[in-house]
Amino acid sequence: MDDALIEAVYKREPLWNPDSDLHKNAMVLKKLWEEVAYELQRDVKTIKSRWKNMRAYFFKEHKKISEKPSNVDGTDNACTSWQYYEPLLFLKRSLNTEDESNFSVDNVDTKKMLYMNKIPLVRKLRLRSKIQDLILAELEAVENNT
Structure with missing residues (x-):
């Protein structure tokens, strides 16, 4: 189910990309979650809960990897054994956006x-x-x- 969930959410960019014009439209998001649930033949609550957990674990893994130092020769020493890390790399875009938005203080x-x-x-x-x-x-x- 997890692979299918990642693919279904990825196809519906407003669910994961804060830069999307529709990301803050609750009615659109509700409809998209219903589509994902229908596609995976599960209820919306289960799907959203599983996505929230996977997304949180991705960010935790990404932070852990980002904090590991590189090797002396400049190669990346960071790796993870979590099988969904690479399929969820598209979430890095949302991570960068959220980090930047936390520091904007315009008036x-x-x-x-x-x-x-x-x-x-x-x-x-x-x-x-x-x-x-x-x-x-x-x-x-x-x-x-x-």
């Missing part, structure tokens, strides 16, 4: 930024989802009244 109040960093990501995502649900409900109400 943001420092106190506000410190506060926002303390809010867990899960809570931020839930709030974003609730806001999108409210907007959709309002749009539907307007359409029904017309």
Whole structure:
């Protein structure tokens, strides 16, 4: 299942690439996860959970490899025995983007930024989802009244 999951997610770039225009569109992401689940004949919750674990382990392995020193002759001494490291190398692009975005401070109040960093990501995502649900409900109400 893991090989098929990697391939299915890779084909749907907004799921893994923060630079994608659709990466922050919850409705698009939901649809893409449903497609992946259908393709792999599993439920969305299982698929997303497995992807989250694989992605986290990839980043952990990548950090470990990146911190290993090279050999004296300049060759890379780093290696991993995890079979999914190489198939997931496309995630390095998202890793670089996330690192850079953590350091951009364009006209943001420092106190506000410190506060926002303390809010867990899960809570931020839930709030974003609730806001999108409210907007959709309002749009539907307007359409029904017309």
